[in-house]
Amino acid sequence: MIVGEQKPIAEIKAMVAPYNKVLILGCGTCVKTCFAGGEDEAAVLTSALRLAFKKDGKNIEIETQTIERQCEDGFIKESAAAVSRNEAVLSLACGAGVQDMARRFPVTPVLPGVNTTFIGVLEKQGLFTEECLGCGHCELAVFGGVCPVTRCSKKLLNGPCGGSRDGKCEISPDTDCAWQLIIARLTALGQMDNLRTYIPPKDWRTSHAGGPRKLVREDHII
Amino acid sequence: MNSTSISGLQQVLEGGDFAVTAECGPPRGANTQVVQKKGELLRGNVDAVNVTDNQTAIVRMSSIAASASLLQMGLEPVMQMVCRDRNRIALQSDILGAYALGLRNILCLSGDHQSFGSQPDSMNVFDIDSMNLIRMVRTMRDDGLDMSGFKLDQAPRMFIGAAANPFADPFEYRVIRLAKKIEAGADFIQTQCIYNMDRFKEWMHMAREEGLTEKVYILAGVTPLKSVGMARFMDSKVAGMDIPEETIQRMASVPKENAAAEGIKICLETIAELRDIQGVSGIHLMAIEWEEKVAEIIEAANLLPRPAF
Ligand code: SF4
Ligand code: SF4
Numbered sequence: 042m043i044v045g046e047q048k049p050i051a052e053i054k055a056m057v058a059p060y061n062k063v064l065i066l067g068c069g070t071c072v073k074t075c076f077a078g079g080e081d082e083a084a085v086l087t088s089a090l091r092l093a094f095k096k097d098g099k100n101i102e103i104e105t106q107t108i109e110r111q112c113e114d115g116f117i118k119e120s121a122a123a124v125s126r127n128e129a130v131l132s133l134a135c136g137a138g139v140q141d142m143a144r145r146f147p148v149t150p151v152l153p154g155v156n157t158t159f160i161g162v163l164e165k166q167g168l169f170t171e172e173c174l175g176c177g178h179c180e181l182a183v184f185g186g187v188c189p190v191t192r193c194s195k196k197l198l199n200g201p202c203g204g205s206r207d208g209k210c211e212i213s214p215d216t217d218c219a220w221q222l223i224i225a226r227l228t229a230l231g232q233m234d235n236l237r238t239y240i241p242p243k244d245w246r247t248s249h250a251g252g253p254r255k256l257v258r259e260d261h262i263i
Numbered sequence: 264m265n266s267t268s269i270s271g272l273q274q275v276l277e278g279g280d281f282a283v284t285a286e287c288g289p290p291r292g293a294n295t296q297v298v299q300k301k302g303e304l305l306r307g308n309v310d311a312v313n314v315t316d317n318q319t320a321i322v323r324m325s326s327i328a329a330s331a332s333l334l335q336m337g338l339e340p341v342m343q344m345v346c347r348d349r350n351r352i353a354l355q356s357d358i359l360g361a362y363a364l365g366l367r368n369i370l371c372l373s374g375d376h377q378s379f380g381s382q383p384d385s386m387n388v389f390d391i392d393s394m395n396l397i398r399m400v401r402t403m404r405d406d407g408l409d410m411s412g413f414k415l416d417q418a419p420r421m422f423i424g425a426a427a428n429p430f431a432d433p434f435e436y437r438v439i440r441l442a443k444k445i446e447a448g449a450d451f452i453q454t455q456c457i458y459n460m461d462r463f464k465e466w467m468h469m470a471r472e473e474g475l476t477e478k479v480y481i482l483a484g485v486t487p488l489k490s491v492g493m494a495r496f497m498d499s500k501v502a503g504m505d506i507p508e509e510t511i512q513r514m515a516s517v518p519k520e521n522a523a524a525e526g527i528k529i530c531l532e533t534i535a536e537l538r539d540i541q542g543v544s545g546i547h548l549m550a551i552e553w554e555e556k557v558a559e560i561i562e563a564a565n566l567l568p569r570p571a572f
Contacts, residue, residue, distance in 0.1 A: 203428030
């Protein structure tokens with residue numbers, strides 16, 4: 042999923058302060074799962090903002106709605122009526138959702154209420170970890186299902202650097218060394234030969250380095 | 264110089280002399296006199312001077328410029344190059360430029376992560392890894408091709424070095440990685456500072472078993488400790504460093520004013536032991552901001568005079 046984190050209330054407050062009527066729009070998929078922008082978070086944020094503005098003696102009307110996904114037009118439509126009643130939208134979706142909303146409502150300011158952080162998983166309760174950079178050419182098969190492009194701090198493809206210690210990365214004792222995990226996995230899978238295999242430089246054209254990406258599916262074009 | 268040798272360092276190693284190199288960190292400023300002063304302290308005491316490339320991700324004078332300045336003084340530089348700050352285009356371009364300036368030794372490294380440095384807010388590059396950097400320099404040198412396969416009008420001929428850390432984890436993988444680096448094109452290896460002699464010997468044993476010491480020159484890294492504080496700091500804070508508690512205790516057991524002398528004594532014992540290990544071709548002395556001690560250490564280790572080339 043896309044993992045995100047709600048922005049600090051002070052930052053959100055400053056963004057919405059210029060408006061009198063604001064729609065807080067939650068998103069019911071990824072950001073819901075990571076407790077950043079689902080229905081519950083939208084409700085809590087609404088109360089917190091109302092309270093904060095009230096303290097300042099400022100009267101802002103806040104409406105709240107949550108749709109299934111802000112990155113899909115079919116769902117975005119469901120917010121059209123609420124959007125038209127307000128001067129601005131504070132979107133709690135990821136960056137893609139915020140932009141899709143902006144595309145759909147060209148004259149309404151759509152503000153980001155969430156910092157989109159990474160594509161990741163819930164590793165354990167309360168801990169989300171980054172797993173994929175969306176490089177456009179997945180090579181997980183040779184690395185035993187652990188991505189060094191994403192999870193090694195130096196994107197090393199040919200083995201661990203000299204800073205790996207006790208299974209941790211040199212950048213922090215809280216960060217697993219991806220290469221330690223790769224070696225353990227390949228050992229468990231009996232694929233140690235992969236460790237000796239030379240991996241050529243990555244072709245970054247399929248990644249963001251090649252410019253903003255598009256995916257065209259001719260078979261889906263009507 | 265032997266006509267097939269690319270560099271003076273290569274010639275010393277091929278000649279079978281126990282090689283001595285030392286480290287020179289460029290200044291945090293544009294003053295070349297700092298480099299020259301360090302160079303003067305090393306002149307005649309070492310076969311080559313290894314010039315760091317923004318080590319620990321702190322901005323310093325470029326490795327190429329400082330290396331060129333040492334070359335002008337008649338010293339033999341080993342230019343370090345890290346993958347952290349340059350993409351493959353910049354790496355290749357800098358190698359061509361370095362060769363054009365007369366530099367003939369390169370040490371290929373991944374580089375310390377920028378989070379250690381003074382500008383942790385910077386972006387890193389890591390377009391290619393050190394393994395691929397080694398291979399790239401080899402292909403430029405031996406095939407005269409850049410990474411696109413373009414035939415260069417003059418190939419940069421570099422004597423290629425790589426790093427190895429026998430003390431990092433996982434230990435079993437360390438020799439495999441060494442083999443991969445040799446396969447990629449490393450001519451010489453510079454190791455992490457050695458304090459844990461047992462582990463180093465075990466690593467060397469494994470390297471010999473794999474026949475690797477026949478294929479590469481290994482320069483064993485040594486760093487004299489100045490104080491017990493430095494020992495503790497290095498052991499806990501410097502990535503990939505392993506200082507046994509015994510050594511730390513030994514540094515702690517002497518009065519403060521004798522600590523530096525004790526550190527040098529440990530260093531000399533280490534050098535003596537290293538000279539007896541089959542497959543160790545020399546030492547790389549990293550006397551961090553202590554270049555004035557290099558001459559004394561090399562002399563006390565009976566490694567003077569250095570061979571002329
Ligand atoms: S190789 Fe690329 S696509 Fe596969 S997990 Fe890593 S970053 Fe994602
Ligand atoms: S310690 Fe491991 S994860 Fe960290 S940079 Fe080195 S190899 Fe990559």
